[in-house]
Amino acid sequence: MIEVEHLYKSFAGVNVLEDISVTFERGKTNLIIGRSGSGKTVLMKCIVGLHEADRGAVIFDDRNFVEMSFTGRKELRKEMGMMFQGGALFDSLSVEENVIFPLNLFTKMPYDEKRERANICLKRVNLDNVNKLYPGELSGGMKKRVAIARAIVQNPKYLFCDEPNSGLDPKTALVIDDLISEITHDYSITTVVNTHDMNSVMEIGEKVVFIHQGFKCWEGTREEILDSDNEYLNDFVFASNFAKKIKSLTSKNS
Amino acid sequence: MKNISAFGKYIIFITRVFSKPEKTKIYLQQTIREIESLGINSIGIVIIISIFIGAVITLQTRYNLESSWIPLYLIGLTARDTILLEFSSTMVGLILAGKVGSNIASEIGHMRITEQIDALEMMGINSASYLILPKILATMVFNPILTIISMVVGIFGGWMACIVTGALASSDYIYGIQYWFIPFYITYALVKTVVYAFIITSVTSFHGYYVQGGALEVGRCSTRGVVYSSILILLADVVLTQLMLA
Ligand SMILES: Nc1ncnc2c1ncn2[C@@H]1O[C@H](COP(=O)(O)OP(=O)(O)OP(=O)(O)O)[C@@H](O)[C@H]1O
Ligand SMILES: [Mg+2]
Numbered sequence: 001m002i003e004v005e006h007l008y009k010s011f012a013g014v015n016v017l018e019d020i021s022v023t024f025e026r027g028k029t030n031l032i033i034g035r036s037g038s039g040k041t042v043l044m045k046c047i048v049g050l051h052e053a054d055r056g057a058v059i060f061d062d063r064n065f066v067e068m069s070f071t072g073r074k075e076l077r078k079e080m081g082m083m084f085q086g087g088a089l090f091d092s093l094s095v096e097e098n099v100i101f102p103l104n105l106f107t108k109m110p111y112d113e114k115r116e117r118a119n120i121c122l123k124r125v126n127l128d129n130v131n132k133l134y135p136g137e138l139s140g141g142m143k144k145r146v147a148i149a150r151a152i153v154q155n156p157k158y159l160f161c162d163e164p165n166s167g168l169d170p171k172t173a174l175v176i177d178d179l180i181s182e183i184t185h186d187y188s189i190t191t192v193v194n195t196h197d198m199n200s201v202m203e204i205g206e207k208v209v210f211i212h213q214g215f216k217c218w219e220g221t222r223e224e225i226l227d228s229d230n231e232y233l234n235d236f237v238f239a240s241n242f243a244k245k246i247k248s249l250t251s252k253n254s
Numbered sequence: 255m256k257n258i259s260a261f262g263k264y265i266i267f268i269t270r271v272f273s274k275p276e277k278t279k280i281y282l283q284q285t286i287r288e289i290e291s292l293g294i295n296s297i298g299i300v301i302i303i304s305i306f307i308g309a310v311i312t313l314q315t316r317y318n319l320e321s322s323w324i325p326l327y328l329i330g331l332t333a334r335d336t337i338l339l340e341f342s343s344t345m346v347g348l349i350l351a352g353k354v355g356s357n358i359a360s361e362i363g364h365m366r367i368t369e370q371i372d373a374l375e376m377m378g379i380n381s382a383s384y385l386i387l388p389k390i391l392a393t394m395v396f397n398p399i400l401t402i403i404s405m406v407v408g409i410f411g412g413w414m415a416c417i418v419t420g421a422l423a424s425s426d427y428i429y430g431i432q433y434w435f436i437p438f439y440i441t442y443a444l445v446k447t448v449v450y451a452f453i454i455t456s457v458t459s460f461h462g463y464y465v466q467g468g469a470l471e472v473g474r475c476s477t478r479g480v481v482y483s484s485i486l487i488l489l490a491d492v493v494l495t496q497l498m499l500a
Contacts, residue, residue, distance in 0.1 A: 050372050070270075078378035088369035102377045105276055154377075 001026045002047065002158065002190055007056030009039075009046050016042050017214045020056070027188040029181050029204045031195055034211035035236060040194040041085060041162055043211065047192070048080060048160060049073055060158065078106060081156030085163050085194075087143035089135040089150070095122070096131040099150045106154065121149040124183075126175055141168040148176065152183055159183065159191045165200060177203045198237060201225065210236065267460050270382040271390065284388035285395075292354050292389060293396030297403065299353060300346055304337075304404040307345065308411025311336050316421045329422055330430020333412045335439065342404040343443040344491050347450035350397065351483045355458040358389060359476035362462030367472060371463070386459045393451040401447040405440075442498050449494065450487050457483040 002024040009017040016039050024030040032040050045051040047058050049065055058065045060076060068076065089098050099118040103109060109117070122131070125145035135143060148164060161180060165173035181204040184191040195201065201208060205222040212232045220228065225237060226247075238244045275281045312333040319329060362385060365371050374381035409431055416422040458479035465475040 045372075048376060050375060074378045074380065076378075077376055080376060082373070082376040084369045084373060086369060088373040090370055090373075091364075091368075105280065105377070105379060 001061055003059040005057040008054045010054055020216050022209050024190055024192050026190045028206040029184050029191045030207045031193050031205040032209050038211045039214045044160055044162055044194055079157040081151035082160040083147045083151045083164055087147040089146055091135055095133050095146050099153050102154050121153045125149050157189055159189050161193045163194050264460050271386045273383055281388055285391045288388045288392035289396050292392055300400050300404050301407050304408040305411035307341055308408030309415035312412035312415045326426040327430035330427040331433050334409055334431040337405055337408040338439045338443055342401045343446040346404050347487050348484055351454045351480055355454045355480045355483050356476045359458040359462040359479035360472055362459050363465040363472035363475050366465050390455045393455045394448050397447050397451040398444045446494050449490050453486045454483045
């Protein structure tokens with residue numbers, strides 16, 4: 001479980017996050033949704049300490065991350081896996097080496113076992129026969145999938161995914177969503193996913209937090225989303241005219 | 255004020271770079287890889303430059319000492335001492351600041367803006383130490399070798415100039431480069447080289463490590479890193495010379 005308490009963050013005097021308090025539960029896929037530029041990535045990076053929050057606390061199962069020392073944080077980070085928006089794969093390493101990388105540094109596994117573990121993870125994200133390719137030779141969606149494989153290779157207790165399926169075709173996006181939700185339930189980890197894809201929200205959003213211009217605007221489950229009367233949320237969820245029409249039709253019928 | 259806070263940031267950065275490595279074996283492998291990419295790949299440019307500058311130093315000394323009462327072997331001696339004292343350490347240091355320094359700054363800067371450094375941190379790795387310590391060790395170990403290569407090749411270049419132009423008899427030159435040889439000059443040059451290697455690598459990687467923005471900023475940080483490290487090299491040159499030769 002991750003508890004975020006009264007988190008503030010600003011860049012050069014501009015407030016990006018204001019008074020965010022939210023709890024991400026264990027064994028559930030927690031989604032952070034919001035328009036582009038609303039502060040999702042910044043919030044995620046504040047939670048994992050890549051951005052220093054101005055104020056507030058982030059508590060990982062009773063351990064206050066914000067107050068920890070450099071070494072303490074390093075240890076706690078070994079329990080986290082993170083997939084970045086752009087993939088952040090190491091350019092100089094092949095796909096397989098990228099996935100094996102965390103194992104090399106922190107385990108004493110023999111090489112064959114490490115490779116096997118990497119291959120299992122790559123299979124889970126539907127990647128075959130790319131082991132020897134370099135990140136420069138992959139498509140954007142493939143990079144994301146390798147990044148997810150790398151994030152889960154160490155069996156993390158906390159998994160963070162920044163827009164895991166933006167730029168993927170709907171079918172692969174679904175596979176990724178299911179994969180994330182499967183891992184979350186199988187190993188009972190605390191998963192936080194940034195997204196602005198409504199398909200993912202409806203598919204895997206067990207808990208949904210809506211961020212609007214740096215404020216937490218709404219939170220609830222995916223079922224509650226459609227009936228909410230929060231103006232900003234409705235604006236986000238029913239962004240297209242098509243969706244608005246469907247909503248007005250269904251509400252007339254009921 | 256800005257400079258003072260940048261200096262403080264640099265000191266924190268350096269202590270982080272030198273904190274205890276995660277897994278020594280991997281750091282050693284990285285260091286060997288860096289010796290290849292930062293050191294061995296610089297041998298070519300060091301040889302070319304040293305040959306020409308060695309030749310030029312010899313010819314300039316020759317044409318500036320026209321008067322008849324100066325023994326000609328002193329030209330060999332002067333060329334040798336210029337190469338040993340200043341050229342092979344400081345000039346080569348400045349050239350490496352340009353070549354190796356810009357390479358380091360843009361590599362680290364690129365890793366920063368593509369979130370690769372964040373990814374390392376998220377794995378629980380001390381990214382500053384993992385990325386930069388091997389580079390610092392590699393250059394501090396290998397740059398002295400480059401300096402020695404430069405000395406040998408530079409003196410050889412001077413001899414070539416004598417032969418090709420006939421400005422000075424080969425025997426005078428050879429007698430000169432052996433005359434009144436002070437071995438401490440080599441120690442002095444190598445000490446300078448090691449200090450320069452530290453300056454080049456740490457200053458340029460510092461600039462790359464804290465870059466913000468996009469590709470444009472990476473280009474700028476690499477230029478700034480090279481300029482700062484060049485100035486610091488010259489400053490260190492003055493300080494070390496006063497300390498070691500006075
Ligand atoms: N390092 C930074 N320095 C200054 N401002 C920043 C920085 N990082 C983000 N911001 C600002 O914070 C705001 C939120 O950015 P963020 O990246 O969190 O958006 P996002 O919700 O992830 O959007 P997207 O869906 O497009 O990824 C933006 O206005 C951005 O300009
Ligand atoms: Mg984002």
